[in-house]
Every structure is written in structure tokens, then in C-alpha cells.
Amino acid sequence: MFSGKTDELLRQLRILKHSGKKVALFKPIIDTRYSAGEVVTHDGVKEQAIPVELNENGVKQIVEKTLNEKYEAIGIDEIQFFPEKLKNAVLFLLDNGVEIYASGLNLNFRGEPWQIIQELMPYATKTISTKAVCSVCKQYEATRTQRIGSNGKPAHYSEPEIIVGGKDRYEARCVKHHEVPGKPKTEFKV
Numbered sequence: 539m540f541s542g543k544t545d546e547l548l549r550q551l552r553i554l555k556h557s558g559k560k561v562a563l564f565k566p567i568i569d570t571r572y573s574a575g576e577v578v579t580h581d582g583v584k585e586q587a588i589p590v591e592l593n594e595n596g597v598k599q600i601v602e603k604t605l606n607e608k609y610e611a612i613g614i615d616e617i618q619f620f621p622e623k624l625k626n627a628v629l630f631l632l633d634n635g636v637e638i639y640a641s642g643l644n645l646n647f648r649g650e651p652w653q654i655i656q657e658l659m660p661y662a663t664k665t666i667s668t669k670a671v672c673s674v675c676k677q678y679e680a681t682r683t684q685r686i687g688s689n690g691k692p693a694h695y696s697e698p699e700i701i702v703g704g705k706d707r708y709e710a711r712c713v714k715h716h717e718v719p720g721k722p723k724t725e726f727k728v
């Protein structure tokens with residue numbers, strides 16, 4: 539978030555397109571801020587994208603569309619939102635010779651790893667980390683996503699991991715300024 543990860547994904551896909559490859563970009567239907575058929579980065583860069591639902595049907599659509607249209611490389615934006623079935627789909631497409639580029643966040647609003655990211659990361663040929671600046675101190679590297687509820691307060695730990703079409707606000711935060719009320723403290727025992 540605000541780290542330029544979508545820009546980096548678009549940049550990679552553009553290079554492939556220029557090299558003559560048949561490329562497509564998929565994105566989850568979660569973000570209705572922008573037009574449904576395109577991905578728009580925070581800098582306003584636009585690229586055509588195929589919107590898919592965040593369920594097994596959406597995953598199936600990625601596989602079918604890629605094979606039917608004979609895409610040689612595909613990009614998937616915001617993969618953290620997809621269900622676990624995406625792992626199976628990605629491995630299947632890789633076996634079929636499709637190059638896959640994905641962008642996603644490591645941690646959810648609670649500061650805990652997204653499952654699908656944890657599962658897919660070890661298969662990556664290459665990972666690129668992009669950086670965001672903490673919205674509070676502007677000094678440190680923001681590795682956390684702060685969810686702020688419609689009441690203007692930090693979202694409670696017990697809130698759902700994904701809220702589709704919610705009015706919540708998100709900010710990039712460093713570890714020090716990440717607030718999650720209700721989050722259990724880590725214990726260490728030997």
C-alpha cells in the first residue's frame with residue numbers, strides 16, 4: 539500500500555508486452571474506488587485489467603481465461619485477498635508454461651501474515667520489496683497496514699481480515715506506530 543507495488547507489477551508486465559508476449563492482468567473485485575476494468579496506481583497510472591471475484595470461481599476464471607486466450611504471462615494484483623485455491627491455480631499455470639507476476643502485501647491489518655502470500659512466496663523466482671513511508675513519523679520504513687474504521691479509530695483485532703467495499707481507511711505505518719486494539723501480546727517462554 540502506497541509502496542508502489544502495483545506500479546512495479548505494471549512495469550514488469552509492460553516490459554513483457556514490449557518483448558512481444560501475450561500478457562494479461564487480473565485484479566480482485568474489492569476496490570470500487572476506480573473503474574472496474576482497469577488498475578489505477580496511486581500515481582494515476584492506468585492499465586487494463588480483468589476483474590475477478592474473490593472466491594474459487596474467480597480463481598477458476600483466471601485459469602480458464604489464461605489457457606483459452608493463450609496468455610504467455612499474467613499479472614495478479616493484490617494476491618493477498620485471494621482464497622487458498624489460488625496456490626493450486628498458480629502451480630498449475632506454471633506447469634503449463636505461463637509466467638506469473640504477482641503483487642501483494644506480506645501482513646494483514648493485524649500485522650500477521652496473509653496465508654496465501656506465505657504459501658506462494660517460496661515458489662517465487664524473484665521477489666521485489668517495495669517501501670512505504672510511515673504516515674505518522676514519516677521517518678521509518680512502513681511494513682504495516684493500519685486500518686482505520688469509519689469511526690476514525692484504529693480497527694480492533696477481532697475485525698474481519700477482508701472487508702469488501704468497506705468505508706475503512708488504510709495507512710502505511712512503521713512497527714512503532716501500528717495500532718491494533720485487542721491484539722494479544724507475544725509471549726516468550728523457555
Ligand SMILES: [Zn+2]
Nearest residue numbers: 672675712715
Ligand atoms: Zn512511524
